[in-house]
């Protein structure tokens with residue numbers, strides 16, 4: 001479904017991804033954990049074409065987003081083909097990034113109409129169904145500024161789902177939220193996991209990673225240090241590195 | 252006092268200044284019509300990552316904001332016919348000079364507005380598959396409008412008063428008409444009539460902008 005091969009990325013002098021390879025299969029929920037600055041967000045952003053990589057390869061559904069040419073430089077898909085490929089990816093940001101000037105409903109319908117060419121009626125129907133799913137059917141005509149953080153994040157999830165992505169990515173979707181609101185967002189993600197959606201979740205919520213993810217990837221210093229079934233990586237026999245990290249993360 | 256205590260004389264005075272008022276309104280509206288879209292284009296060019304585009308545009312903005320509008324009026328009215336050989340009538344020269352000048356101010360206001368939009372808005376647009384043009388018109392621009400209303404209203408109020416500069420190249424706008432009446436009748440009252448007209452125009456501008464501000468009050472950001 002998604003494959004990153006030996007991805008390297010640096011900002012100026014500092015290497016942030018130093019050869020990261022990750023594979024995500026259909027229906028899998030992958031949690032990415034690691035200390036602050038270990039490169040989790042950068043990896044997710046590279047997969048969503050929000051950052052360009054220096055070298056390596058990223059394939060989405062078998063199609064190459066980027067490969068490395070003979071001269072060692074990355075070769076990206078272009079223009080329309082690129083946008084069409086990226087539609088297979090959905091992204092939920094830490095700070096929601098809802099469009100403040102549009103109602104919740106319009107936040108959900110705009111791209112469906114503009115990008116997917118759906119009719120207004122079709123887009124609205126889809127939007128209402130997804131709002132219902134995230135428990136916000138009654139907020140369709142509200143503006144984002146009148147919602148709580150947890151509600152905003154659930155709207156953002158619904159907005160991403162409206163585009164029918166094959167893979168949904170989350171970058172610390174709950175770290176701007178207090179514990180109670182965190183739970184309402186996590187339960188939505190849990191529900192999506194039960195529906196066999198393919199998801200990649202960067203998170204600091206260890207319990208969530210262990211309970212919901214099929215696989216956990218632990219990153220350190222721009223490298224994948226551990227990658228395995230959640231029960232193994234975070235279970236009773238976890239490694240010293242994970243113990244040290246999880247100790248700090250209050251797990 | 253000759254006019255302000257004599258309504259009949261006052262009406263006559265006003266009607267003799269009517270053409271000037273119309274010309275002032277023409278300069279005002281046409282300047283806005285041209286300079287606002289032009290300002291938006293200039294702002295976008297100024298933000299280009301290509302130095303070869305942004306550098307000359309920066310120079311243009313520097314010149315427009317860094318020299319007197321009065322001088323620019325002269326330059327457009329006298330220099331363009333001289334170097335380009337095409338003849339501009341006084342009114343066209345005025346509107347061209349004003350539009351070029353005000354576009355530079357609007358451009359900087361719009362640029363500030365666009366830079367204040369969080370990068371997350373662009374990223375959200377991108378991951379939803381919007382093209383850059385769609386993101387600009389559906390996501391960025393509507394939010395920029397709300398953010399620039401106040402500084403734009405300042406410029407528009409200044410423009411009302413700046414129209415009087417056109418009298419320097421003998422455009423018969425309101426201020427020139429008032430001056431003529433004043434010297435013809437040896438009274439300063441026509442100048443006060445002009446002053447009240449500028450004030451009235453700016454009263455309308457203020458009302459329009461507070462209406463627009465209220466219209467954009469439906470969300471906070």
Ligand SMILES: Nc1ncnc2c1ncn2[C@@H]1O[C@H](COP(=O)(O)OP(=O)(O)OP(=O)(O)O)[C@@H](O)[C@H]1O
Nearest residue numbers: 011012016034035036037038039040041042043172
């Ligand atoms: N746009 C950027 N410019 C320069 N350096 C950056 C940029 N984005 C990230 N970095 C650096 O790259 C490194 C990895 O950042 P990244 O955001 O991927 O970490 P992270 O694992 O997501 O951390 P956190 O848990 O704090 O979100 C950090 O040292 C960061 O300072």
Ligand SMILES: [Mg+2]
Nearest residue numbers: 040041042172
């Ligand atoms: Mg991060």
